[in-house]
Amino acid sequence: MLPLLSDRCFACHGPDDQARKGRLDLHTREGALRGGRSREPAIVPGNPDASELLARILASDPNDVMPPPEAKLPPFTPEETDRLRRWIEQGAEFKEHWAFLPIVPPAIPALDDSTPPAVNDIDRFVRTRHHQEGLPSQPEAAPETLLRRVTLDLIGLPPTPDDIAAFLADPSPAAYEAAVDRLLASPHYGERMTQEWLDLARYADTYGYQSDVDHDLSPWRDWVLRAFNENLPWDDFITWQLAGDLLDQPSPDQILATAFNRLHRQTNEGGSIEEEFRAEYVADRVHTMGTAFLGLTLECARCHDHKYDPISQRDYYRLFAFFNSIDESGLYSHFTRATPTPVMRLWEGDTERRHRELLEARLALEDALTARRATARPRFERWLAHTRSSEPPPVPDPVAHLPFETIENHRTPDSLSTNLVRLHDNPELVPGRVGQAMKFSGDNSAVLPRAGRFGRTDPFTFSLWLQPADTAPRAVVFHASRSWTDSGSRGYELVLEHGHPFFGLIHFWPGNAAAVRTRDPLPPGVWSHLTVTYDGSGRAAGIRIYRDGLPLPLDIVRDHLAKDIQHRAEWGDSDVGGVPLTLAGRFRDNGFKDGLIDEFRVFNAELTPVEVALHAGLPHPLPSLPETAWLAHFLARHDDASLALRARWHExxxxxxxxxxxxxxxxxxxDLPEPRPTFVLQRGAYDSPGDAVQPGTPDRLMPMDPGLPRNRLGLARWITDPAHPLTARVAVNRIWKHHFGQGLVGTTWDFGAQGELPSHPELLDWLAHRFVSSGWDRKALHRLIVTSATYRQASSAPPNLLARDPENRLLARGPRHRLDAEQIRDGALAASGLLVPTLGGPAVKPYQPPGVWEDAGTGKSYTQDKGDKLYRRSLYTFWRRTAPPPSMLTFDATSREVCTSKRDATTTPLQSLVLLNDTQFVEAARVLAERLLTDHPHDPAARAQDAFLRLVGRAPDDLETDLLALLYTEQRAHFRAHPDDAEAFVAIGERPRDPSLPAPELAATTVLTSAVMNHDEFVMKR
Known part of the structure; x- marks a missing residue:
C-alpha cells in the first residue's frame, strides 16, 4: 500500500510536517489512527466503512473527495480502492518501506522437473517466478547473437569477424564462459564501465553555466577506467571518491579519486554571489552522493522535509555538513585559468622527486640561517654597540614615490621616474600629512603603470601614509589584481576590513594564498604610517605589517601559496603583460571611500624592522626596538655568511x-583545519541560516556507528557498511540495468516511496547479499549475470508473451534495447577499422557540424582535431555542457550538468539522418567499403556478407542479400553516370581515400555499408 498512499496522499499528508494539511499524517500508523483536525481516525483497522480515508476517497462531492481536484492527481481506480479496503479489513498494518529494511538473503528456490534447468542461481529465482505466472522461458539466443550481446555489454564494442568465427568454431559449453572471461580481462572493459559512471558523476570537460570555460579533468576519468579494469572493490570505489584524502597516508590515486566531488558545474559570471554558488556546489555533492550510491532523491529535502521519504530537512543539512568544509570559492577565476582549490598536483616524470629535493634544500638552508643567528652573535654585539652610537643605518631607496602634490591632465607624477600615474574618475588633492594628499571617493583610483610587478618569490615593501574615514566593512587601499578577493584575485592586495589591515598574496583565493590580518584596527580620521614587507618565501610568516614604524600583531588568514601570483601565458591567463599597481579602487570591490593616501612608496626589497622604523620617522637610536630587530637588520645587511645563505635560499x-x-x-x-559551521538553510536559501547542525546521517535509514568519525570518511564507512540497506541493492540494480536495459527496480535513481517496487525482490536481495559477500566484486557480479540462462535467452518471443509482458519485467525473454550513443559511434569506428584503441588521455574533438558551439552563446569556437584524435572512443570526446556532441545528443546522451542515472531511449528520424549523413559515419562507411572492395574485389555478395558480419554480427538472410545486391547495382549505375558525385561522396572525412579503387564502385559500396549501419540491428542490442 505504501507506493499507492505515497503517490496520492503524501504530498499533503506525508513526512513533511510543514506542508501537512489538516494536521493529518498518513505516513505513520499512529498518525492515521489519530486522524487530523477533525479528530476522526482516518483508518479504523478492520473496519473500512468506519475509515474516513476510504470515505473521502469514495466521496462524490468535489469539496470532500481525496485527492482533491486542485491536487492534479489521478483519482483512485476501483481496483486500487478495493485493494485499500482489503488492507484496512486485514488490520491496516504499516510496514517499513522495503528498501530501508535490512538485506536478508532469501533461500534459493528449488525447481521442479517441469521447469527448464538453471545455469546458475539467478535462474532459480527467475524461473520460479515464471512458473508462478505461467510463463515459458525462451531458448538460448543464437551463438552469434549472444556473442554480440555480451561483447557490447562488457566492452562496448561489437565482436570482430575473428571473434565470431572462433566462437562458432567451438560448440563446447565452456566456449561462452571463456569468451566472458576474455572480455572481462580486456582493457576495454574499463572503458565501457567508465562511460556509464561519467553520467552519474556529471563529468564534463567544461565548468558549465554561461561562460562554460574548458577545464581538464581527464586524470580523474582515467583513474575510474583503471579502477574498473583492476576491479577495485565497490566499497573502496565509493570510499576513495567520497573521502580518499582522509584515509591514513592516502596514495595519489586515493586523493585523485576525490575529484568526483568537484565535478559539478561552477560559475564565474559577473554579478554572481560567491556564497550562493558555493552552497549550490555543496548541495550538488549531496544530491550526487544520494543518487549515485543510495538511490535516494535527497534534493527533495533541501527546502523542506521530504514529502515521501523519512528524510527531514535537518537530515539533509547534516549530510550537507560532510561536504561543507573544504577551502573553496563559489566562483572560478574570470581572469586566469587557475584550478579552483583545493587541488592536487599531477606530477610527471621525475618532477616530484626534484621538487622534494628543492624543499629539502630550502629547509636545510633555513636551518643554516637559524644556526647562523647564534654563531654571528659576537660580531653582532660589536656591530650593535658601534651602530647605536653612530649615524643611523641607511634605508634602501624606493623604486617609486608618489608624493601627490600636483595633478595635470588626470595624471600625477612619480618623483623617481618619468612615469605618470593615471587618475581615474578625478580623485582630488587635499591637505595631507606631507604637503598634499590624494582623497578618494570610493569609485575612483590611481594606477601606476610600471612599478610593483612582483611575483611569489620577490621580496618587496610598500609604505604610505593613510587616513581612513571610518571602519567600513571593506575598503581597498592598493592592489595589483583584477577583482575582489575571490577566485579572480590573482596578485597582491592591501584591504581594510572593518579597519583591520589585511594583506594577501594570491594565486587563487582562498586555497592558494598567503594572507594576514592585523588584530587591531586603524583609528579612523587619524593619519597612520603603514608599511607592508614581504620576504619572498611564499609563507604568511614572511609578511609583516607595521604602523608608525612598529610591527603590528597579526593573525594568519591563509598560509598555502603554492604557485606564482603573476599572470602567465603558459597558464592561459589574460593580462599576461602584468596587472598594474592600483590605489583605492578595484573592479567589483569597495573602494577607499573618503580615505586619504599620501607619500606612497614601493621598494624592490624587504625592509628590515630597523629600516621600517627609520623610514617611518622614529628617532635614532630607536630605543623602542628590541634587540632581535637589530639582529635581523645585521644579518640581512652586514653578515656575509647570512647574505650568502640567503642568496642560495632565494635561488x-x-x-x-x-x-x-x-x-x-x-x-x-x-578539509579545512576547523570545520565550517553548517546551518539548516530556510527554504534552501544560502542567506537564510537557521539552526546549526553537526554532520550526521538520517537515522531512519540506518543509525551511524558512534565510533565513526563525523567527516566524509565516516560517511563513506556508513554507506559501505555491509548492513546498509541501500548501497548494495542500488549497485546491483544498476548493474542489472546495464545488461537488461532496466533494473529489477525500474527507478534506479529512486528507491524511496515514489520509486517502483522491485519486480523480483528476492532476487534483488540475494544478489545484493552475494555482492557484499564476494568482497564487492563487480566483475564477479557481471560474470554471474551474463552466464545465467536468464541473460542468455533469445530476445524474441511469441506475440502472446509480448502482449502479456511488453516491457519484459518478468524476464521471460532476453534483453533487447537500443545501444547508447557512444556505442553506436564506437561500433561504426570499430567495424570500419578506424577505431584508435589507445586508453586514456585528454579529451579529443572529432567531427561535429559547424556552428554548434558558436550558437550556444558562450563565446567558444570549435576547432576540430586531426589524425588519430578523430577516431578515439567516444568516451574521450570533448564534452561541453552547454553544447554536448550533437550526434550523441541525438541518440539521447546527456548534458552531464547534474548526476543522471537514466538516459532516455527515443526513436526519431533525426537518428537515421545522423547515421546517413554525419561525417563520422559516412567516413566509417567509406573506409569499410574500401576494405570490402580490397578483400572481395570481384564478389559483391561476399562484400554484403562481410559488411553484415562486421556491423551486426551475423550473416544476412536471403532477402537481405537480395536487397543489398539490388542497392549496390542501382547505386553503381548512378555513380557511373555521375562520376563527380562519386568523387565528392568518397572524399568525405579526413582519412584519404584509396586512389586505386574506382570512385563509382567505392561510392556504391559505401552506400551499401551505410545502409547496413542504418539496419535496426546495428543500433540495437538483442
Missing amino acids: VLVAENNLVTPVREIMVMQ
Whole structure:
C-alpha cells in the first residue's frame, strides 16, 4: 500500500510536517489512527466503512473527495480502492518501506522437473517466478547473437569477424564462459564501465553555466577506467571518491579519486554571489552522493522535509555538513585559468622527486640561517654597540614615490621616474600629512603603470601614509589584481576590513594564498604610517605589517601559496603583460571611500624592522626596538655568511617556483583545519541560516556507528557498511540495468516511496547479499549475470508473451534495447577499422557540424582535431555542457550538468539522418567499403556478407542479400553516370581515400555499408 498512499496522499499528508494539511499524517500508523483536525481516525483497522480515508476517497462531492481536484492527481481506480479496503479489513498494518529494511538473503528456490534447468542461481529465482505466472522461458539466443550481446555489454564494442568465427568454431559449453572471461580481462572493459559512471558523476570537460570555460579533468576519468579494469572493490570505489584524502597516508590515486566531488558545474559570471554558488556546489555533492550510491532523491529535502521519504530537512543539512568544509570559492577565476582549490598536483616524470629535493634544500638552508643567528652573535654585539652610537643605518631607496602634490591632465607624477600615474574618475588633492594628499571617493583610483610587478618569490615593501574615514566593512587601499578577493584575485592586495589591515598574496583565493590580518584596527580620521614587507618565501610568516614604524600583531588568514601570483601565458591567463599597481579602487570591490593616501612608496626589497622604523620617522637610536630587530637588520645587511645563505635560499625559492609553474593541477577534496559551521538553510536559501547542525546521517535509514568519525570518511564507512540497506541493492540494480536495459527496480535513481517496487525482490536481495559477500566484486557480479540462462535467452518471443509482458519485467525473454550513443559511434569506428584503441588521455574533438558551439552563446569556437584524435572512443570526446556532441545528443546522451542515472531511449528520424549523413559515419562507411572492395574485389555478395558480419554480427538472410545486391547495382549505375558525385561522396572525412579503387564502385559500396549501419540491428542490442 505504501507506493499507492505515497503517490496520492503524501504530498499533503506525508513526512513533511510543514506542508501537512489538516494536521493529518498518513505516513505513520499512529498518525492515521489519530486522524487530523477533525479528530476522526482516518483508518479504523478492520473496519473500512468506519475509515474516513476510504470515505473521502469514495466521496462524490468535489469539496470532500481525496485527492482533491486542485491536487492534479489521478483519482483512485476501483481496483486500487478495493485493494485499500482489503488492507484496512486485514488490520491496516504499516510496514517499513522495503528498501530501508535490512538485506536478508532469501533461500534459493528449488525447481521442479517441469521447469527448464538453471545455469546458475539467478535462474532459480527467475524461473520460479515464471512458473508462478505461467510463463515459458525462451531458448538460448543464437551463438552469434549472444556473442554480440555480451561483447557490447562488457566492452562496448561489437565482436570482430575473428571473434565470431572462433566462437562458432567451438560448440563446447565452456566456449561462452571463456569468451566472458576474455572480455572481462580486456582493457576495454574499463572503458565501457567508465562511460556509464561519467553520467552519474556529471563529468564534463567544461565548468558549465554561461561562460562554460574548458577545464581538464581527464586524470580523474582515467583513474575510474583503471579502477574498473583492476576491479577495485565497490566499497573502496565509493570510499576513495567520497573521502580518499582522509584515509591514513592516502596514495595519489586515493586523493585523485576525490575529484568526483568537484565535478559539478561552477560559475564565474559577473554579478554572481560567491556564497550562493558555493552552497549550490555543496548541495550538488549531496544530491550526487544520494543518487549515485543510495538511490535516494535527497534534493527533495533541501527546502523542506521530504514529502515521501523519512528524510527531514535537518537530515539533509547534516549530510550537507560532510561536504561543507573544504577551502573553496563559489566562483572560478574570470581572469586566469587557475584550478579552483583545493587541488592536487599531477606530477610527471621525475618532477616530484626534484621538487622534494628543492624543499629539502630550502629547509636545510633555513636551518643554516637559524644556526647562523647564534654563531654571528659576537660580531653582532660589536656591530650593535658601534651602530647605536653612530649615524643611523641607511634605508634602501624606493623604486617609486608618489608624493601627490600636483595633478595635470588626470595624471600625477612619480618623483623617481618619468612615469605618470593615471587618475581615474578625478580623485582630488587635499591637505595631507606631507604637503598634499590624494582623497578618494570610493569609485575612483590611481594606477601606476610600471612599478610593483612582483611575483611569489620577490621580496618587496610598500609604505604610505593613510587616513581612513571610518571602519567600513571593506575598503581597498592598493592592489595589483583584477577583482575582489575571490577566485579572480590573482596578485597582491592591501584591504581594510572593518579597519583591520589585511594583506594577501594570491594565486587563487582562498586555497592558494598567503594572507594576514592585523588584530587591531586603524583609528579612523587619524593619519597612520603603514608599511607592508614581504620576504619572498611564499609563507604568511614572511609578511609583516607595521604602523608608525612598529610591527603590528597579526593573525594568519591563509598560509598555502603554492604557485606564482603573476599572470602567465603558459597558464592561459589574460593580462599576461602584468596587472598594474592600483590605489583605492578595484573592479567589483569597495573602494577607499573618503580615505586619504599620501607619500606612497614601493621598494624592490624587504625592509628590515630597523629600516621600517627609520623610514617611518622614529628617532635614532630607536630605543623602542628590541634587540632581535637589530639582529635581523645585521644579518640581512652586514653578515656575509647570512647574505650568502640567503642568496642560495632565494635561488632555491625561484627554482621551486619555476619547477611547479608548468605542473598541472586537478580539483580534489581537502578539509579545512576547523570545520565550517553548517546551518539548516530556510527554504534552501544560502542567506537564510537557521539552526546549526553537526554532520550526521538520517537515522531512519540506518543509525551511524558512534565510533565513526563525523567527516566524509565516516560517511563513506556508513554507506559501505555491509548492513546498509541501500548501497548494495542500488549497485546491483544498476548493474542489472546495464545488461537488461532496466533494473529489477525500474527507478534506479529512486528507491524511496515514489520509486517502483522491485519486480523480483528476492532476487534483488540475494544478489545484493552475494555482492557484499564476494568482497564487492563487480566483475564477479557481471560474470554471474551474463552466464545465467536468464541473460542468455533469445530476445524474441511469441506475440502472446509480448502482449502479456511488453516491457519484459518478468524476464521471460532476453534483453533487447537500443545501444547508447557512444556505442553506436564506437561500433561504426570499430567495424570500419578506424577505431584508435589507445586508453586514456585528454579529451579529443572529432567531427561535429559547424556552428554548434558558436550558437550556444558562450563565446567558444570549435576547432576540430586531426589524425588519430578523430577516431578515439567516444568516451574521450570533448564534452561541453552547454553544447554536448550533437550526434550523441541525438541518440539521447546527456548534458552531464547534474548526476543522471537514466538516459532516455527515443526513436526519431533525426537518428537515421545522423547515421546517413554525419561525417563520422559516412567516413566509417567509406573506409569499410574500401576494405570490402580490397578483400572481395570481384564478389559483391561476399562484400554484403562481410559488411553484415562486421556491423551486426551475423550473416544476412536471403532477402537481405537480395536487397543489398539490388542497392549496390542501382547505386553503381548512378555513380557511373555521375562520376563527380562519386568523387565528392568518397572524399568525405579526413582519412584519404584509396586512389586505386574506382570512385563509382567505392561510392556504391559505401552506400551499401551505410545502409547496413542504418539496419535496426546495428543500433540495437538483442
